[in-house]
Amino acid sequence: MNKYNWNNAFPDTPESFKNKVSAALNSLPDKKENDKMGNGKIYKKGSIKKKIIVGLVATMVIGTTVFAAGKVSSIISSSSSTPTYTTIPTAGQVKKDLKFNPKLVNKFGNGYTFVNGVIVNNKGTDDKGNFAGKTKSLDFTYAKGNDELSLYMENGRLGERSKGETAIANYNGIDLYYYSYTSKFVPADYKMTEQDKKDKLSGKYVFSYGSDSDKEKISQVQYLNWMQGGISYSFLGSDSNVSKDELVKMAQQVINTK
Template identity: 30%
Template sequence: MKRKIAILLMTGICLMHTVPCFASQSSMVSVSNSEEAQYTTLPDADTLQKDVGFKPKAPETLAGGYQFNSGHITELFDLDTNGAQINKHKGIDFRYLKKDNNTTKSVSLSAEPASGQSHSKDTTVIKYGEIDMYYGMAQANSLSWINGDVCYILMDINKNVSKDEMVAMAKDMID
């Protein structure tokens, strides 16, 4: 089951980062380098700097009562027209859970360096101060934004987490 969720999550991230266009010379691919959680406790900023090369915000909780559950390092790269890997870099993918009575909701928080990020045309732009957040519902509920030099993506592949919940999570992280 965990493997199926990981595959669906990676597929969603890949689809979210792939922008179809005729002039495109590459497409973004995201790969988790382990089937097992690499983080069972939330890593500190120095550990993240060592592991992925940057210091993303990594909260213990997200707005609405979502608690850190596990995390992975991701390896991201573009594929050129010949299928060769270019622009390699690392990111993180953390999973947060919220348990209410007999229901469990989950959301993933991904972070990667912000260089060269683009957003799908099928998103709604939400302004928060100087930051533009992009909400989409194509393959999953997702909300992305750039804060400093890091691109953050909240995603719910089950479509159980509402737009308002995701916006509250993002605003809490930005503040």
């Protein structure tokens, strides 16, 4: 099983969070392995890694989540490899499955259309590794041609936001926060050059080790986050053709959905 340096995928977060996330994610089975964790749920690292770990990037990178049990320093997010929904679910279905009612959009004005959705299980721990709460959330995939975006929806509130996240708009009294960075994925045994060290120090690249091939890959990661009615919404794209302005308009469409 390949080990991934997940620490570098989460800039601007405490070391305790990075260490726990790295250990947790590297303990998950690889893409072709199924691990019955005693509760009938299939945990799949491959699907999580492909989406840049939606639950973590969309929530933990921009701050800490607060559960009733206390402050969470790390979260393990997991989901089945099989989509929960292959057509847009009804509000009743989501309410029954997750006990909350997020805004549901089948197709956006710019052409991104619902492909599938999966229920994500999130387990939080504190700085000492103690259980600190759990939630369920939705991860919807939208496509426009070959381009894909994720919309992550969780029933909860966020703590402090990171220095890298910027409020870029306010719509109907709701602040929209945007964050982007360039990731450089490299093989697990990659040795940094002097230029790499300069690029890391300057913030040009966020380095992540353990890519699926022997080749280096540079990806542009961006997301837009907001809170409405106690529910957190996050668009996440990796090498997506969508622009920041388009993400804002898509967020506005979600906000306006009845």
